Structures are given as structure tokens and as C-alpha cells.
Amino acid sequence: MHRRIMAPGALAAACLMLAIPASAASNSLGAPGIGDPYYPAYGNGGYDVSHYDLRLKYQPATDELEGTATLLAKTTQDLSRFNLDFLLDVSEVRVNGVKASFATSGEHELEVTPKSPLAKGTAVTVVVRYRGVPSSKKAYGFTSWHRTPDGGVGANEPEAAWWWFPSNDHPLDKATYDVSVLVPDGTQAISNGTLQSTSSRMGWTRYNWRSNKPQATYLATLAVGKFDVTTGTSESGIPVINAYSKDLGDRYGAARASIERTGEIADWLSEYFGPYPYNALGGYVPNTDTGYALETQTRPFYSPANFANGSNTSVVVHELAHQWYGDLVSVKDWKDIWINEGFARYAQWLWSEHEGEGTAQEIADYVYASRAAGDAFWKVRPGDPGPENQFHIAVYDRGALTLQALRNESGDDAFFAILKGWTQKYAYGNASVADFQRYAEEVSGKPLAALFDTWLFQPSKPAAPAAHSASIARSAKGSVQPKSWKKIAATNGVHDHGHEGGH
Template sequence: MHRRLIAPGALAAASLLLAIPASAAEASPGAPGIGDPYYPYYGNGGYDVSHYDLRLTYRPSTDELSGTATISARTTQSLNRFNLDFLLDVSEVRVNGNAARFATSGEHELEITPKSPLAKDTPVTVVVRYSGVPSTKSAYGFTTWHRTPDGAIAADEPEAAWWWFPSNDHPSDKATYDVSVAVPDGTQALSNGTLQSTSSQRGWTRYNWRQNKPQATYLTTLALGRFDVTTATSDGGVPVLNAYSKDLGDNDGAARASVERTGEIVDWLSGYLGPYPFSSAGGYVPNTTTGYALETQTRVYYSPKQFAGGSNTSVVVHELAHQWYGDDVSIAGWKDIWLNEGFARYAQWLWSEHEGEGTAQELADYTYASHPADDPFWTVAPGDPGPDNQFAAAVYDRGALAVQALRNAVGDETFFAILKGWPKSHAYGNASVGDFRAYAEGVAGRSLKALFDTWLYDTVRPAQPAVASARGTAPVRPASWTKIQATNDVHGG
């Protein structure tokens, strides 16, 4: 028999291992991506955020942004390292009060190593101090931080947060927000939710905004500049705050004629989609050169180009419909984008009907007839379009055709019950196209697989249009068609 000798140092090390909790001994790094196949490195694994507290200072003359982000989260695995998505320069990171090591990797990853491993299913507080010039940062060859003559705005999809706050940047990890921003007197800071307070001291004014309902990171916006702000309350009791850059020029009148109808449109949409889900509504129009609009939660971003041809309430309807379909109920993954865009487009069709400019059925007929069988339009599957076609016209128009097909298949009473019931059934959460189909089947009392396959997944033109009855003549172009089509690229450049 041979006795194995253990050196004193090795014995001490073995004793130390025995003293480490099993969860810590099993700790591993969180994944650098949350698992979305469209964007493998967006979001992160290992934790779930519940709240972001952002306390910032911005200098519009130099585009310098500095501040502290305090992130409240809970671990979903035992972690010895985890990532945040971020681009600015970090000076300090603390985890649960202790200094943590940090490094950058990849295009937009901030890797954090806490002093001690974090056990699974425990609360964690992360503090990140940072500064930088967002307009000098890029990832994957682009930026979503947009300079204006008097400041800047952060509003883009599917990413925008990296340029101004560290985050778990994926719509499946929603959180509440406190956004506090100090700017020189005369400059304003706008964000989501409600303005809690303002205070001025030594030439600076601090704006404190709060979003008290869960919000996806890409729906979190920041606008810095000189604005004319209007406030009102809709007939339905929803507070409305809109803002317009003071240098919009010729687009100013049309922008106001459109966005100032926000309260009216919110109340109208509530009749179809259920009670408005947030504490405030509104939009802002900064002096940017981008061409898109975005449904940033409670405070929609509109490019002035949306109003270059005159007023356009249709784009306002589209973005406000997203407050239910996309913001209240957010997508589980980016392949589920039809749940956002198909229904926002369909809301425009309902608004056309309301305005006497063409019924939803007439718009469906004309859309179908506008795309012959060999049109590449039909090769895009709205139910899973792929990252290159995520915002293709087919996701909007064929997506709305799918909604009309559902309406024709189940009848108006059941359809409008589905339309209104869905946001309530998944309020403030996330859902997939499969979840919606299951919900619709539950309300309709029958399988809808063939319909969903035909309109959302097949890559050929359906044999029959989404109509209640065949028509013998070519459909006439509805009066609303041009303005609706002008919003086909609301998320494009």
C-alpha cells in the first residue's frame, strides 16, 4: 500500500475549496449574447435587469456625456463574470458595493469580473461610472447617436443604448427607468415616461424623468436640445407631452398638425386595442437628417422628413399603435417583428377607414394586386423574415395582409376581441408569433395553422387574396395609399 503525500500548501488549498459554497465553485461567465439568432452578440446571459438609474451630464457644444449608471438585476446563473453592452469610456465599476475588474471586448462588450462570484438567483447592484463623446463611437460600422445643431438624440432600432448607457440590450429584458440629465440652461433633456422634476443651479438645469412600466432598451430615448414643449390631456385622461425643435423650418407646421393629434389618436386606438397602457403619451420632432420614426415608449421619435410632404397623421397612428403592439407587449426575439409592424400597419388601415380614405379591405385588395407572383415581395416571410429583411416592406404590407386574412377567417366580432385582448393577455411582457397564434386560436376556438403558414411563412404568393369575396375588377388605389406607403421606411435611414 502506497500512501499519497499531500504538501501543506496543497492541503490548505483543498481546505479552501471545501469552504467555497457550491454555487460559487460552479460559477461561470455569462454569455456575451442573450441568444437571439438575428443578433448573436446583442444582450447578455446570466442576469435579468429590473431597473436602470441613469444620472448624466451633457455638454451640447462638445457632445460630451458623463455620468453614473446604477443597474438593479438578479442573476439567472452563478456568475464569475458577466457582460454589459456599452461603447463609452468606463472609469469605475462596482458590483454590490465592491470594486470590480472590467475590460472591453468585441464590438460593444464591457466584461465585468466581480470581486466574488455571484450565486444564482440573487439580487445584484452594478454601478458604472463613464464618460465620452458618443458621436465618435461606432460599432459594426454605424452609429445610432445623432447630432443636431443644438444637441443630440438617441433613437434607433434594434440598438441605441450602447452610445449612452450600459445595458442588457435585448427586448426580452425589460426594466423600469429613472433618467436624470443635467444640461446647460437653455438646453432641455427629454426622455420616456413622466417628468418628475427640474432644478437649476449655477447655469445648469437637471431634468428627472421616470418610466414606471417595463421598457425595452431600444425603446429608451434621450433628446437633448432646444425644444418648444406642449402639454395637454386627452379626453380619455391620458397626459400628453410633445416637443418640437425650435429650428424645424418649413416642416414645423406640418409636424405640429400631425403630432398634436396624439391625444385624439390615443383615445381612438384605445377603442380597438384597449386602455392606453402607460402614464403618458407624446412625441418629439428634433432637427435631424434621418428619415425614420420610432415608437420610443411614451415619447415617439419623428424625423422632420416624415412631414416634408405635409401633415401625416398616418405615421402618428403607426407609432402610437406600437405602444400596445411592441411596447406594452414586446417581442420575445427579433424574428417576431411581425407582431410589431404588421399590426401597426393594420392600425393605419383602420385609420384610413375612419378617415373615409379607403377601407381595410380595399387596402388589402390593392396591396395584393400591387405585387404579382414573381415579385420578390412574396419571398419575405413576415413570421421570420431574417435580419436582412427585418424591416422590409413585406413585413409591413404582407404583415397587414395576414392580419386582414385573420379578420376574414374568424369574423369581425372574434377578430376585434383578439385585437383588444392580446395586449391585456401579455401586458408589460414579451411574446412570440407562436404565442399570438395560440392566443388567437384560443379565442377563435379552432386551429389557424394553415392561415398563419400561408400568410406569414410561405415564400410564394398565396393562391387567393385576403378577401372576404372574390372581385371581378381590378381594385382602385385608396386615397390613403400614398401616405401609408410613405411610412414603409419608418425604420430605415
Template sequence: MRHRLIVPSAAAACLLLAIPASAADATPGAPGVGDSYYPASGNGGYDVSHYDLRLKYQPKTDKLEGTATLIATPTQTLSRFNLDFALDVSEVLVNGKKAAFAKSGSHEVEVTPAAPLEKDKQISVVVRYSGVPSQVKVDGSTAWLRTPDGAAIAGEPEGSVWWFPSNDHPTDKATYDISVSVPDDVQAISNGVLASKSSKLGWTRYNWRATKPQATYLTTLAVGKFDITTDTTTNGLPVVNAYSKDLGDNAASAKASVERTTEVLDWESKVFGPYPFNAAGGYVPNVQTGYALETQTRPFYSPKQFANGANTSVVVHELAHQWFGDSVSVKNWRDIWVNEGFATYSQWLWSEKEGEGTAQELADYIYTSIPADNAFWKVKPGDPGAENQFHTAVYNRGAVALQALRNTVGDKAFFAILKDWPTANKFGNASVQDFVKFAEKASGKPLQKLFDTWLFTTSKPSQASAAKAGIGKAAATGKAGKGVSADRSGKVAEPKSWKKIQSAQSAHKH
């Protein structure tokens, strides 16, 4: 077969040369990062390094107005990219020029810049928007929580879509400047350090700064009337706690718990290594929901966490997340165990310190008290599925796995791992398998089979497997330690700390 050679005319050749190479190579960014549980979460094609949020919020109407500036870097040559956002957008600028935009689905905004965006060349994106967040539903719900005097936002696995446009996945962390203008009679609480505050014409603007990498779902905002306390840790870390003025009978127990933040952080810093951030604290808004959440540097606590009295255990849990979940975040939402298993185990260590049941006794109690046919054993903590992401098995069976690891490698190696893991992965992301490999290298022992047994099986581990990992030995020997005992059937009695530990496991997912 003969082939015909076509030579372009001079005019056509000039036209081809005039088209920028970036335009020819430009492709749209993916509408999601490909998370195995939430494929639409996050976006492909770019990484955000900083969010500047300038907001105005009126509690009486729940009206939020905002201008968000994102500093980002394309990871490919982009013809278009997505933002995760559910409120009404009025304008988008990319590198100072107006960009076309369109809503796609319940919380995707497709942005088409005036010209293609070059790979690795930093860009700025300005989004002007407004809305009533409590009236906006994503998948039938909202994480925006109204209170009698304002609102709060704290949701997992997503929360940002109700108040600022973002690349909403833990693998894209950024720093934040959050400036919020509210009426003078209320206050605005957010992450990090309060850099400044100023008042004018009946409105007060609060400027919060979070200067360490932070995932979008860990970014929080609360507006209302608060009692605010301040403190410093032993190392001089500023601690800011805030309590709604209308917590009623829960106010005293909330303060008796959250005011121990400094003490807990000082203790956890000894166990897990230096605290990774430059601010700390917590806040308790008057919301009806029952969960707590590890919002970075300033955890969110529901008043219901303190409805039965002081609950330091939930404070221990959320503050432990500052290392496990906030500084070291999941690569994929199926890796939720690297957050919740460790935060739960921190409660066990606190219980051990307080003489209310050792970590061994708590592990034995779980193993001996939950029958083999219970659905608890059907959930794999290492990959629980989106529907079971916050199942009690992820927390409790997940913590049993860590006690099994402790028994297998010994206390010296185990506590070295608890310190070295968050240090080695500081401000990064990690998977369950990353931890398995890390623990194997640190201990010099093969551990995959151990983790397969406790994290990846859909049945209760056999007595032989449990005995090998040192689990259930209190029942086996009849010699349970302080705080628990074993009856003739081999079932271990409930440790004193058990109910408080359980209260921290209310589902985060809205």
C-alpha cells in the same frame, strides 16, 4: 481492476470546506441571449429590474458623462457577466466593491466582481463612463443623431449602447430614472413623466421617470431647443410633445400631425383596450434621418415624415406600437411581425375610419397590384431574416395577414382578439406562434394554415388561397368600396391613404 481509495488529510478537508459553495458553482454569464438574428445582443446570467441614469451632456462638444446604476438579479451563480456598451468606462462597482472590467469587441464590457454573485440574490452595478457618442461606431455605424443644437438617440434593434450600459435585448425590460443635466439654453426630453427640474450655475437638470417595464431600444433621449406642448387624454393621461425650434417648413405640418396624439390615443384605446402606460406624447428633433420609432411613451419622429404635409398616419402607427411592440414585445427579433404587422394594420383601421380606403381595400390593393415575381413575395413576414427585418413585406404583407384573419374569424372575434392579446401579454414578450395559438383559442378555429400562407411562404399566395381568406375580392367582384376601384385587369386602384401609410415604413435599423 482494483481501485485505490484516497482519503484527504485533515488540512485539505478544512481547505475544501472553506471554499464557498457559490465560488465552486460560479460560471460566466453568456455574452448574448441567443437571439436568432443578433446572437451578441443582450447578455445571459442576469435580469435587470431598474436603471438609474445620471448624465451630463454638452451639446457644443457632444461630450456625454454618466453614472449608471443597475439593479439586477443573477439567474445563475455568476463569476463574470457582460454589459452591452460602447463608450469609455472608468470604473465599475458591484455591490459597492470595485470590480475588474475589460472591453470585448465593439460594444461588450466584461465585468468580474470581487466575489461570485449568488443566484436569485439582487445586486447593484455602478458604471462610470464618458465619451463622444457620435464618434463611436458599432458595426460601422452610430444611432446617436447629432442636431444643430444637441442630439437625439432612437435606434432599432439597438440604441442604448451609445449612451448607457445595459442588457440590450427586449426580453429584459426594466423601469428607468433618467436624470440629465444640460446647459440652460437647451432642454432634455426622455421617456415617461418629468418628475422634477432644477437649475444651478448655468445648468438645468431634468429628471424623467418611466415606471413601467421598458425595453432598452425603446429608451430615448433628446437634447436641444424645443417648443413643448402639454395636454391630457380623455382618461387624464398626461401628454407631452416637443418640436425642435428649427424645423423650418416642416414645423407646421409636424405640429398638425403630432398634436393629434390625444385624439389618436383616445381612438386606439377603444380598439386595442386601455393604454398600458402612464404618459404619452412624441418629439420631432431636427435630424436628417427619415424614419420614426415607437420609443416608449414618447415616439420619435423625423421631420422628413412631414415634408409633404400633415401625416397623422405615422402618428397612428407609432402610437399603436405602444400596445404592439412596447407593452407586448418580441421574444426574438425574428418575431418582428408582432410589432409591425399590427402597427400597420392600425393605420388601415384609421384609414377606414377616415373614409380614405377600408382595410379590405388596402389588402386587395396590395394583393392585386404587386406581381407574383416581385421580391416582395419572397420575404416571409413571420421570419424575414435580419437583412429584411424592416422590409415593406413585414409591414404590408403582415397587415394583409391580419385582414385575412379578420375575414376568416369575423369582426366580433377579430376585434376581441385585438383587445385581448395586448391585455393578456401586457408588459411581456411574445412570438408569432404565441399569437397564432392565441387567435386559434379565441376564435375556436384552426388557423395555422392561414398564417403559414400569409406569413411563412416565399411566393405570392394563389388566387384560390386568397379567395378563401377573402383577399382580392374587390378585384374579383369588380365592386371595390369607397376610395378604390378595380379596372378590367383586376388591379385595384391605389387607396387615398396609401402614400401616408407607406411613409411610416422607413427602415429603423441603422
């Protein structure tokens, strides 16, 4: 579970600081990365953020963003210096009210040196004042800020925050958020969670959004532009806010026909995954030329391209399934991506079954039968695919195939108990593939090491005996393409994030 700050009173905090000699912390630098093997420079060491307060002003005509970010954190070690992940131009940093010195390093590091060293266990308030043109910034050869005809959007995975707010950018450090954005009248600002208030003055409108449950940094989003906004309430009582760029052209109808079903789909998913974990729902479609969608918490980002061929409820199912698998329970390391993508893909298979367009078993049989043993698809190991294959189709399809094998091995009762119980056990926290295997064994009462190794970790197609023992492709019918397959395959690029320079 994410550690929450219990901030001591100012006097107690001052006494704590005075009680520890400066020399105790003077040589302790926070690491420039949190320790992820795929992305060593992502996140930072030495502190844990509990809340981000972002007060922003954005000018769509010029893509100029200025802001003040206030981070509430707690040190996890003695710190004489610490890093934030950020790309825009910083004018001032304060730590506990006192000006701090700062410098940039690497591709996206902001190094902050407080005037006085910080002792382990200290509550810290960090204020960063900044401005810049997000679309002009690149790291590792790519940008995660998308310019639109009427504004801009911050949305990408595994990184998007650097372009619009300073952060500890890794899923291990979740926090709550207040995002307040000032934009010209006639333009809207869309973010996560609930819209607390709006106010207008002197030609500008301020939107105040709040995410009151722990949220990973890459799941925070900001979209500024001219939107048609719809509001409603799901049958289970969750308020829904959706937003569609006014200039989507002939994709506008298909986008609305899909995303307006968000409440219905979330209620349906809750039957499999447990109660919906947040107090807000929705989705938004800005007029971007990107092809992917993203499970930004409570309000997924969709590309117009997702609706090029008509309505697409399958992609909505995928992104909403992530609200449990990826958002509620997040990866410990990015190598655990299967826990996000395999499960969101399997939700699409369950939706196919729900829609009468092919059962999960039929889709699993087809996936297994339609790819020859020599296909490079089987070389990718969904349980640890490597950063270059993090969003490879095998993580999705072979990942979902693993879940059907698990379902057949453990039986429906145990399997669906696993799906629902997992999200409760690790709610608002982080977990790994190994954690999932242990949990599945605990609930099913069966040893599953061989099954997980065969389907998730071997760089080869599971042999026929292994497939048959997991009740996969036991008959020739497996080569028949399920009716839903083209719709599911149309979402294959859903997380193809198009990093121009790789990592």
C-alpha cells in the same frame, strides 16, 4: 411577465452570499448574448435587470456625455463574470458596492468581473461610471446616436442604448427607468415617461424623467436640444408632452399639426387595443437628418422628414399603435418582428377607414392585386424575415394583409377580441408569432395553421384560391388605389434605419 426584484435586506443578502462557497460560482461566465438567433451578441446571459437609474451630464457644444448608471438586477445563474452592452469609456464599475475589474471585447461588450462570485438568485447593484462622445462611436459600421445642430439624440432599433447607457440590450429584459440629465440652461432634455422635476443651478438645468412600467432598452430614448414643448391631457386623462426642435423650418407646422393629435389618436386606438397602458403620452421631433420614426415608449421619436409633404397622422397612428404592439407586448426574439410591424401597419389601415379614405379590406385587396407573383416582395416571409429583411416593406404590408385574412376568417367579433385580449394576456411581457397563432386559435375556435403558413411563412404570393377563401381580392376592384394609399406609402421608410454596415 418580467420578473421583479424583491430585494432581501442587507444582512440576509450577506448571509446568502456567505452560505454559498465561492467555488460554486467561480467558473460560471455570463453569456455575451441573450440567445437571439438574429443578433447573437445582443443582450447578455446570467442576470435580469429590474431598474435603470441613469444620472447624466451632457454638453451639446461638444457632444460630451458623462454619467453614472446604477442597475438593479438579479442573477439567474451563478456568475463569476457578466457582460453589459456598452460603447463609451468606462472609468469604474462597482458590484454591490465593491470595485470590480472590467474589460472590453467584441463590438460592444463590457465584461465585468466582480471581486467575489455571485450566486444564482442574488440581488445585485451594478454602478458604472463613464464618459465619452457618443457620435464618435460606431459598432458594426453604424451609429445610433444622432448629432443635431443643438445637441444629440439616442434612438434606433434594434439597438440604441450602447451609445448612452450600459445595459442588457434585448427586449427580453425589460425594466423601469429613472433618467436624470444635466444640460446647459436654455437647453432641454427629453426622455420617456413623466417629467418628475426640473431644477437650475450655476448655469445648468437638471431634468428628471421616470418610466414606471417595464420598458425594453431600445425603447429608452434621450434627446437634448432646444425645443418648443407643449403640454396637455388626452380626453381619457393621460398627460401629453410633445417637443419640437426650434429649427425645423417649414416642416415645423406640419409636425405640430400631426403630433398634437397624439391624445386623440391614442384614445381612438384604445377602442381596438384596450386601455392605454402607460401614464404618459407624447412625441418629439429633433432636427435630425434621419428618415425614420421610432416607437420610443410613451414618447415616439419622429424625423422632420416624416413631415416633408405636410401633416402626417398616419405615421403618428403607426408609432402609437406600437405602444401596445411592440412596447406593452414585446418580441421574444427579433424574428417575431411581425407582431410589432404588421399590427402597427394594420392600425394605419383602420385609421384610413376611420378617416373615410379607404377601408382595410380595400387596402388589403389593393396590396394583393398591385404586386405580381414574381415580385420580390412575396419572397420575404413576415413571420421570420431574417435580419436582413427585418424592416422590409413586406413585413409591414404583407404582415397587415395577414391580419385582414385573419379578420375575414375569424369574423369581426373574434378578430377584435383577439386584438384587445392579446395585449392583456401578455401585458408588459414578451411573446412570439407562435404564441399569437395559438391565442388566435383559442379565441376564434378555428384551426389557423394553414392561414398563418400561407400568409406569413411561404416565400410566394398566396394563390387566388387561398386569397379568395380569406376574402382577399375577390373582385377586380382590388386594383383601385384607395385614397389613403399615398399617405400610408409615405410611411414605408418609417423604420428604414439606415445602418451603414449592416449587422
